Structure formats: structure tokens, C-alpha cells
Amino acid sequence: MSPLAPAPLDTALPNLDAWVAWFRKAEMPVLADTADALEAMRANEDDVDANLIGEMVAHDPLMTLKILAHAATHRPERRVTDVETVTAAIVMMGISPFFNTFGPQPTVEDRLAPVDGALEGVNHVLRRVHRASRFAFAFAVHRMDLDAAVIHEAALLHDFAEMLLWCHAPSLALRIRAMQQADPALRSAAAQQSVLNITLADLQHELMKAWALPDLLIRITDDRQARHPSVQSVVLAIRLARHTAEGWDNPAVPDDITEIAQLLNLSPDAALQFVNKVDE
Known part of the structure; x- marks a missing residue:
């Protein structure tokens, strides 16, 4: 670099x-x-x-x-x-x-200080990935996954392209955020494609390959391989962190809990108690 x-x-x-x-x-x-x-x-x-x-x-x-x-x-x-x-x-x-x-x-902080709203944007992503990495690590430990440390790291890195966008193209990141605030139903990938001509998931995947990051880390971070339990640990952790960023009353949360329960071989009630304890 x-x-x-x-x-x-x-x-x-x-x-x-x-x-x-x-x-x-x-x-x-x-x-x-x-x-x-x-x-x-x-x-x-x-x-x-x-x-x-x-x-x-x-x-x-x-x-x-x-x-x-x-x-x-x-x-x-x-x-x-x-x-x-x-x-x-x-x-x-x-x-x-x-x-x-x-x-x-x-x-x-030094880089983004002159740009109104940019540091807030990075901090929003950071809060999400920190919570997601805790969820993912807890899922992996519960499943006795030998790659728990890498799963934690994968969740932490899951949205690094979004953080880099805020750091190096804050005006474009602000446009994407404004579009999604104006239309809450607009999917992130569609907003990114409209503003950037690419999706951040594709950018992130190609950067990980360009930087020769470990194959296991690349696979676990790739949502397209979501059937693998290690990838599921990360995908569901990220999804739950997104859906509960503003509280636990998001209508998508029950579906998240159902899938987490299946991953962890728990009842939905037990899975909800599990993630609530992790979030404390």
C-alpha cells in the first residue's frame, strides 16, 4: 500500500x-x-x-x-x-x-474533519461492524468452530470498502446516504451502482484478492457463499447488526432470529436470549 x-x-x-x-x-x-x-x-x-x-x-x-x-x-x-x-x-x-x-x-479523524457528516458516516459503520463481530464470534464459539478468530476478523472487515469510501470519497458516500434516507426501500447495492457505477461488495472482493488476503478470510467475507456455516455466522451477524442498529423493533429481526436459531441449533426464543446477552 x-x-x-x-x-x-x-x-x-x-x-x-x-x-x-x-x-x-x-x-x-x-x-x-x-x-x-x-x-x-x-x-x-x-x-x-x-x-x-x-x-x-x-x-x-x-x-x-x-x-x-x-x-x-x-x-x-x-x-x-x-x-x-x-x-x-x-x-x-x-x-x-x-x-x-x-x-x-x-x-x-484528521482526514474527515473538514467534511460535514463524513466522520459520523464512518462511525455509523464502525458501530455496526463492532456489534457484528461480537455476534459472529459468539456464533462461532457456540458452534465450536475452529476458525472463530478468523470469523470475528471477517465480520470486522465485512464493510471495509464502505469505510474507505467515506475516507476517500466522502461526497459520494454522502450522496448514497441521502438517496437511502429519501427512499428507505432503496437497496444499498442499487444506490451504490447508481452513484459509483459499481457495488461496494464487488469492490471489496476485488481489493481482498488484489491485496492477496487469506483465502479463508475472502471466502468467509463473501456473502455469495452464504450456505457455509462460517459464512452464515458472518452474514447473519452483519444482518442482525444492521437491522437492530436503531433498536430491536425492526420487522426483519424475527426472520434473522429464526435463521440464527437454525445455525445454532436453538429454539427461536433461546436464540433471541442468546443474542440479547451478547449485545449486553
Whole structure:
């Protein structure tokens, strides 16, 4: 990922290839809390280990993505398996090389401060993916899925393209939001296609491949493979987080609970109690 930061996009690019090429060159900011914590750890490098850094990064989808993409494209030739978690990526790199590679980070907050409504847009996505990642991890643990850590990470990264859009094309993201607010029945993909000439799901899938992210992570994040239980854990977690973002009275929630109950082999009442406890 290049340190270059193209000026914000105000006009949609013509096709998916153009969007992928543009984002591959774009600087990726991280959350201000992450940037501050990273500098505090840098000052005490001898007291820091991979688990501590991994726990710190776990709340930040963009820093998570940044580390995984770097690890994937700088993997030693002797390593034949994918690095599927941030902690594993840092272990592979080593603590000092990690800090040398990831110097002081640009922040989402600094980038979006001049744009009214943009930081609010990013924070809305963050709240959703944080809740979704908790749901997904709980589903995976209940199912005794050995890939629970990757499932948590997949839910955290599920909407990273939307976050990047807010960071690098806030005026276009605001147009999409305005369209959906004006017509609540308008599907996200239709609004994105209208404004961007692409859907964010397609952009995200192609960026994950371009950055050589782990195959398992790409599969789990791909909603089109929703029959697989690991993917279902993420899809249903994201869906529930979306439908309950403003409260639990959304008419779509009962259907979500029915599918979650089937996934977890619980009754609908037990499934509802389960997700309510997770959400606490």
C-alpha cells in the first residue's frame, strides 16, 4: 500500500477496475485511538508482544486490513500457509520490524474533519461492524468452530470498502446516504451502482484478492457463499447488526432470529436470549 494520498474523489470512476486501481494507490488512514496507542507502544517496545498489539488493533478494521495486506504481500517464500490473523502476522514480522514498517499513522479523524457528516458516516459503520463481530464470534464459539478468530476478523472487515469510501470519497458516500434516507426501500447495492457505477461488495472482493488476503478470510467475507456455516455466522451477524442498529423493533429481526436459531441449533426464543446477552 503506497503512502501516497490521492485527493478526495468527487466524481465516480467508470468501472470496477478503475476503482480497484485507485484504492490500491490510496493511503489508508486508521482510527486516532489506534494511532495514539501505537505510538505509546513504540515508546515501550521492549514491553510489547504480538498478542498485546493484536488486542489493540482488534477494534480497528482499517489497521487490521493494513497489517494483513502487508503480511500477505511480504510473506517469506518458505511459508506456504496464509497468515489469517493480525497476531499471527505480527509474530511472522517480529516486533521491531513491525514498528519499523508501521510508523506514525494518518488518522480517519484528521482526514474527515473538514467534511460535514463524513466522520459520523464512518462511525455509523464502525458501530455496526463492532456489534457484528461480537455476534459472529459468539456464533462461532457456540458452534465450536475452529476458525472463530478468523470469523470475528471477517465480520470486522465485512464493510471495509464502505469505510474507505467515506475516507476517500466522502461526497459520494454522502450522496448514497441521502438517496437511502429519501427512499428507505432503496437497496444499498442499487444506490451504490447508481452513484459509483459499481457495488461496494464487488469492490471489496476485488481489493481482498488484489491485496492477496487469506483465502479463508475472502471466502468467509463473501456473502455469495452464504450456505457455509462460517459464512452464515458472518452474514447473519452483519444482518442482525444492521437491522437492530436503531433498536430491536425492526420487522426483519424475527426472520434473522429464526435463521440464527437454525445455525445454532436453538429454539427461536433461546436464540433471541442468546443474542440479547451478547449485545449486553
